[in-house]
Amino acid sequence: MGRNTRKRRTPLATKIVAGAAALAVGGGGLVWANFYASAHEEHPGHNRTRSAGAQVATIDCPDVGQKIRDVPDRARGEVDGELATMDSQITNAYQRLATTRRAQAGDSQFVQNSILGPLKDRRKAIIDRIQLEINRAGGKADDNLDELAGCQGRPADQQQDGGGQNGGGQDDGQNDDGQNDDGQNGDGQNQDDNGNGVAGPVADDFIDINDVQPNSRDSRNGLAADGDGGSTGTFTTDCGVNENNLFNSDNLIAAPGVDNGAHHTHDYVGNQDNDAFSSDEDLANADTSCQNQGDKSTYYWPVLRLQDGTQEFDANDQGGGAEGNIGKILKPAQAELKFVGSQQGDVVAMPKFLRIITGDAKSFTNGDANANTSWSCSGFEDRQVTDKYPLCPEGSQVLRTTNFQSCWDGQNIDSANHRDHMAFVQEDGSCPEGFQAVPQLQVRLAYDIPTPTVENGQVQNPYAVDSFPEQLHKPITDHNDFINVMDEDLMNEVVDCINRGEDCQ
Structure with a gap:
């Protein structure tokens, strides 16, 4: 279908994602977490679903690529490659969020300790490499990029206002005990997907x-x-x-x-x-x-x-x-x-x-x-x-x-x-x-x-x-x-x- 067969540079994190995804495929395909606790709200001509709780639905990370300015031409390729690896890390973290519902239900700190914390460390390592590559090529890397390493978990119905972080800080990635009792909302609706096997649209x-x-x-x-x-x-x-x-x-x-x-x-x-x-x-x-x-x-x-x-x-x-x-x-x-x-x-x-x-x-x-x-x-x-x-x-x-x-x-x-x-x-x-x-x-x-x-x-x-x-x-x-x-x-x-x-x- 138009795919090119030339040798491709695949980030290590992408290979990790592929392995994790393979473990999650079964039956009807890959199931992605949506984590909605739904309360229905009538509007003229259509229905809308609002999240009644603040369960973690996705991984929210600052976009390092949009903050980078002074990159010498000869460092562009390496920096773009590092940023692509960072994207793969977020995908891997989201995959882990989507497949660890039971563990999250039993441990209110699971998301922070097992997903967000390690993700921050990996992102920090990549940011360090980006800064080094820029400086080696004769540029001047922004010393404040390290502040963008941390990510947070947040509900699906909470959109950002342009800052890329919710208040600039992190939470523990959970709401109360991290889940809604047995992973279902009050009417028994399964929260793991939108009814079509994926996390959205809703x-x-x-x-x-x-x-x-x-x-x-x-x-x-x-x-x-x-x-x-x-x-x-x-x-x-x-x-x-x-x-x-x-x-x-x-x-x-x-x-x-x-x-x-x-x-x-x-x-x-x-x-x-x-x-x-x-x-x-x-x-x-x-x-x-x-x-x-x-x-x-x-x-x-x-x-x-x-x-x-x-x-x-x-x-x-x-x-x-x-x-x-x-x-x-x-x-x-x-x-x-x-x-x-x-x-x-x-x-x-x-x-x-x-x-x-x-x-x-x-x-x-x-x-x-x-x-x-x-x-x-x-x-x-x-x-x-x-x-x-x-x-x-x-x-x-x-x-x-x-x-x-x-x-x-x-x-x-x-x-x-x-x-x-x-x-x-x-x-x-x-x-x-x-x-x-x-x-x-x-x-x-x-x-x-x-x-x-x-x-x-x-x-x-x-x-x-x-x-x-x-x-x-x-x-x-x-x-x-x-x-x-x-x-x-x-x-x-x-x-x-x-x-x-x-x-x-």
């Missing part, structure tokens, strides 16, 4: 599109204000909907050279040689699914799945079923890739191999500072929501829309945290000082999905975005990735078209 992650207020979402990434002399053209590139079945759980931008660096499966359109081991030369020489053969850019996003019991090709693989990403992969019925201009002036060409990540795969624990995907339904496009999956009426498609950062620092095709070289427009539509406007990529994905039903606080046959295991398939973790591999002539055509105010393809 009923509270869905909302009837009719209950979303029109124009209520403050879009940080749109062209927010009218301006004089803006570039009003568009350029649309047609790259299909992954008809070639190119899937993998790598992330070439965030974890180059690391097998399963994403811990979830991606859909790819455009470039056909896209995995963790693809060099810029590989990308430039690859085939493309785009109709315009001058566009070898790679466009990729986490797959959506319908949790209907389907055994996909990755049902037993890391990134797939072994990490809680189960069910039928849903390809978009339509994938619209469009570049638009700036409301404050002309745009300039993107440099070749410019990398952009938008959204945050860890928004559930990191907070919503970088969350950047809108969910909606066709026919209801004025109703956009970021932290819920929409329940669409019959005949309406689920829409997934992302508008990328469109301000470039004029120098770098990437940055240490894969964000600082790009920025969103300011409130007046202009770029921050030191940045210049480039064509803004807008991705609109439309899906034909049977509408899940929510009854008695349970969601039946839900759909969900693939995610890191500890992110519990929350819709706010959706994200999108892009590497520009247009040839120079095509990029100049895109820029000219946009600046002339024309609509091209």
Whole structure:
């Protein structure tokens, strides 16, 4: 299914996770802890499930990668590899959380002593190596990174406010005796999963599109204000909907050279040689699914799945079923890739191999500072929501829309945290000082999905975005990735078209 067979650098922690996952597979597949004590709350048009207790549902760790700034180029690969290993450690800790319910019930300090404490030690060792690698390469590592070593356990319905830690401290990872008596809530509901074998999504992650207020979402990434002399053209590139079945759980931008660096499966359109081991030369020489053969850019996003019991090709693989990403992969019925201009002036060409990540795969624990995907339904496009999956009426498609950062620092095709070289427009539509406007990529994905039903606080046959295991398939973790591999002539055509105010393809 499009997997690359070149030798992969696999972090030791990933191998540990694989062993732990294998032990947890049985019968109907891998069961992931959700630890809900549910009380049902009626809302107009839909049901929502609230946690009545504060049982530990997931592992919440500060995102070290987003805090790193000064990394010399020659240390980037090693640092990215260390960060990928850190992600694997969190996956391993979450796996342990999910499979030690009985031990937790008998020991209120089990999570802290057996999971969070050892995890902190392992993260501290990696942070030390990152600091050493940065300093050896001539950079100046942040001495305060050690403060990010500690993690905590927290309930599934408690989202962070952007700090990545709940109050900056740690708790013992438990609520009272750590569990709800015999591991069931008052009505006998099993807390170990959402009824579909994994920890999420749950009923509270869905909302009837009719209950979303029109124009209520403050879009940080749109062209927010009218301006004089803006570039009003568009350029649309047609790259299909992954008809070639190119899937993998790598992330070439965030974890180059690391097998399963994403811990979830991606859909790819455009470039056909896209995995963790693809060099810029590989990308430039690859085939493309785009109709315009001058566009070898790679466009990729986490797959959506319908949790209907389907055994996909990755049902037993890391990134797939072994990490809680189960069910039928849903390809978009339509994938619209469009570049638009700036409301404050002309745009300039993107440099070749410019990398952009938008959204945050860890928004559930990191907070919503970088969350950047809108969910909606066709026919209801004025109703956009970021932290819920929409329940669409019959005949309406689920829409997934992302508008990328469109301000470039004029120098770098990437940055240490894969964000600082790009920025969103300011409130007046202009770029921050030191940045210049480039064509803004807008991705609109439309899906034909049977509408899940929510009854008695349970969601039946839900759909969900693939995610890191500890992110519990929350819709706010959706994200999108892009590497520009247009040839120079095509990029100049895109820029000219946009600046002339024309609509091209």
